Amino acid sequence: MRHWNDIVLSVPVWLETWGQLNPDRLTEKQQRMALVIELAKKNLEQGGGPFAAAVFNRDTGDLIAPGVNWVVPGKSSLLHAEIMALALTEQILGDYEMAKHGSFELVTSVEPCCQCLGVLMWTGVSSLVCGAYSEDAEAIGFEEGPRLPDWEQKLMRRGIDVTRGVMRSNAIAILQSYRGEIYNSCLGVNDLNRS
Numbered sequence: 001m002r003h004w005n006d007i008v009l010s011v012p013v014w015l016e017t018w019g020q021l022n023p024d025r026l027t028e029k030q031q032r033m034a035l036v037i038e039l040a041k042k043n044l045e046q047g048g049g050p051f052a053a054a055v056f057n058r059d060t061g062d063l064i065a066p067g068v069n070w071v072v073p074g075k076s077s078l079l080h081a082e083i084m085a086l087a088l089t090e091q092i093l094g095d096y097e098m099a100k101h102g103s104f105e106l107v108t109s110v111e112p113c114c115q116c117l118g119v120l121m122w123t124g125v126s127s128l129v130c131g132a133y134s135e136d137a138e139a140i141g142f143e144e145g146p147r148l149p150d151w152e153q154k155l156m157r158r159g160i161d162v163t164r165g166v167m168r169s170n171a172i173a174i175l176q177s178y179r180g181e182i183y184n185s186c187l188g189v190n191d192l193n194r195s
């Protein structure tokens with residue numbers, strides 16, 4: 001018997017009890033990124049991908065929801081860190097229009113792929129803060145997908161502030177310590193482009 005009334009995406013059990021989920025208010029972007037990078041490190045240890053994210057209230061600095069890349073253990077290509085953090089935030093707010101509830105910032109350890117760029121535009125976040133560049137993820141084989149070269153300006157024109165390269169070297173260190181599966185590898189795509 002099939003049940004199509006709900007779509008269930010798994011959130012790792014350890015995430016709920018992760019010791020750093022109730023920080024003091026983090027008012028600086030760098031503080032928020034430091035927490036996200038710690039979360040990415042923890043996710044690696046738990047068998048997830050080398051990516052993490054979190055949504056913060058921009059004004060108060062409160063952490064609203066964390067997210068980790070759980071694609072392989074959770075068996076879903078939707079389970080990128082940014083998607084998990086945004087979906088949990090919408091669940092907490094009980095709304096798909098986050099902007100109605102305040103001003104929110106999505107902090108992500110690596111720049112968003114084409115999937116996450118699409119989703120974040122529709123959620124109503126007003127700020128995006130990134131650690132490693134897309135090319136840093138591509139350097140270890142992850143593909144970011146076909147994004148417009150001026151994606152940053154496109155977000156800004158929609159009223160979303162973009163800050164890139166925050167604690168980039170720390171985020172790169174997490175990427176480079178990853179020894180798990182590289183799904184959707186860009187290496188094959190680049191090979192195709194070359195031929």
Ligand SMILES: [Zn+2]
Pocket residue numbers: 080081082112113114115116117
């Ligand atoms: Zn993504």
